[in-house]
Amino acid sequence: MQIPLTVRPDIMAILENQGYRSTAPRRAIIKILEGKREGFTAEEIGNELPGTGRATIFRTIKLLMKAGVVCRLNLVDGAPRYSLSSIEHHHHTVCVRCGNVGEFRAATVERLIRALGDDIPGNIVGHRIELYITCDRCVKDEGA
Amino acid sequence: MQIPLTVRPDIMAILENQGYRSTAPRRAIIKILEGKREGFTAEEIGNELPGTGRATIFRTIKLLMKAGVVCRLNLVDGAPRYSLSSIEHHHHTVCVRCGNVGEFRAATVERLIRALGDDIPGNIVGHRIELYITCDRCVKDEGA
DNA sequence: CATGTAATTGATACTTACTCTCATTAAATG
């Protein structure tokens, strides 16, 4: 059920196929994201690319979300965190201690959501599931 | 499965039992929340209470969240919305058009989450599920 | 490969959703 985070091959190519240009800032941002297997914040990216404007960071993240290769998730307090997604539809685990993000997918979840539709007044158009965990590493490190 | 939104009796009493004082701003905020069965924003509350400081609105909402009577949820874009919760553990439906919030609870969801624990590397400490819908009213109004 | 043009960028100002500080005010308690 837990998915090994294999990064998809050429993210810039995905954007180009959608008519977007291959620019230096975009390539730089994508390169950094590919190294971050456990989620990231916009600020983090900005810090690693001091020459790049804040707006461009946000614009690019937004673009990548539209392209389906990055998704946004919320920490318990609502703080945003982004994550490169290797697969189409999935959900996230977020460590409440270190913030690391993992992906998982479970067919049962999707079936359940669909079944829920019968009891909900309206049409289900999407869903979001976040599993808050203390990850193995944090458990080991601090003993919780 | 869908829960009629019966508001719990005396919210101020819950806070007092936890050692917090019954103040005019708190009573005013709670009174307004009790009228809002479909979610609200901090700004909305502020607008209805021009005499009350912004900080107090946020502090009170936070307090009510700690007390378990209000919960925060996120719209698709991450924008925050709050909702008075009538029952202990539940999840939310949010209309992507009008933002109205509903509650639901499903034992199957909880069982599923627990089962997922076996496949996740770490300890599950919480979860959040948001069902994005177009609510009946919006479907009728705009035909979607 | 020069070039026109449309997309993209960076700077900057603005917005939203908060949090922090701190002096003033008001609850509760004896």
Next chain:
DNA sequence: CATTTAATGAGAGTAAGTATCAATTACATG
């Protein structure tokens, strides 16, 4: 009703983003 401690409001500050706009750059085209 005096004390004391919590709570408030004002205001400044922060984090996460969006809007504007002139300058730059990508890229199709000749």
